[in-house]
Amino acid sequence: MTATSRAPEEAARIVTSSPEATAALGEALADSLEVADVLVLEGPLGAGKTRFVEGLARGIAAAARVRSPTFTLVNEYSGRKTLLHVDLYRVEGRAAEGLGLDELIERGVLAVEWGEKLPSRFRAEALSLRFEVLSPLERRITARASAGRGLALLAAWKAQAAK
Numbered sequence: 001m002t003a004t005s006r007a008p009e010e011a012a013r014i015v016t017s018s019p020e021a022t023a024a025l026g027e028a029l030a031d032s033l034e035v036a037d038v039l040v041l042e043g044p045l046g047a048g049k050t051r052f053v054e055g056l057a058r059g060i061a062a063a064a065r066v067r068s069p070t071f072t073l074v075n076e077y078s079g080r081k082t083l084l085h086v087d088l089y090r091v092e093g094r095a096a097e098g099l100g101l102d103e104l105i106e107r108g109v110l111a112v113e114w115g116e117k118l119p120s121r122f123r124a125e126a127l128s129l130r131f132e133v134l135s136p137l138e139r140r141i142t143a144r145a146s147a148g149r150g151l152a153l154l155a156a157w158k159a160q161a162a163k
Contacts, residue, residue: 014140015138016141022051022139023051023052023055025160029157033083033109037153038110038123042130052111054066056109057085060083062078068113074086081109126150128143128145130142130144
């Protein structure tokens with residue numbers, strides 16, 4: 001592989017039938033997370049990204065109620081691990097570069113809504129989750145990864161899909 005080529009991206013899909021099922025996926029994935037892992041969450045408003053993060057928080061045994069960090073940009077939840085819930089919806093252009101994400105990632109797991117706005121260096125080894133609305137209750141979540149920890153997390157995701 002040359003320096004300019006990329007590893008092929010792998011993907012797996014899961015369809016959930018309720019908001020609770022979407023949260024349960026996050027809860028199940030939480031045990032696989034390590035400090036400096038990045039979850040890139042993409043999809044339209046109301047697609048289940050924050051509900052998924054609620055499950056992540058429950059999975060690390062965080063006591064706080066999960067709220068969308070649209071106005072605060074970053075919410076922190078502590079439990080067995082630290083979960084940093086980032087929302088880049090209102091962030092324009094390259095403004096995400098100035099949020100101090102390099103320092104945050106050293107403390108915990110980053111779950112980033114509107115993750116397509118995340119600087120590419122954070123997405124390189126991330127697990128990317130694309131949320132699609134199929135019906136008022138159903139969501140299709142497509143997981144993708146191409147390197148490092150992203151591939152390890154994708155393997156954990158695929159294990160959930162097989163259940």
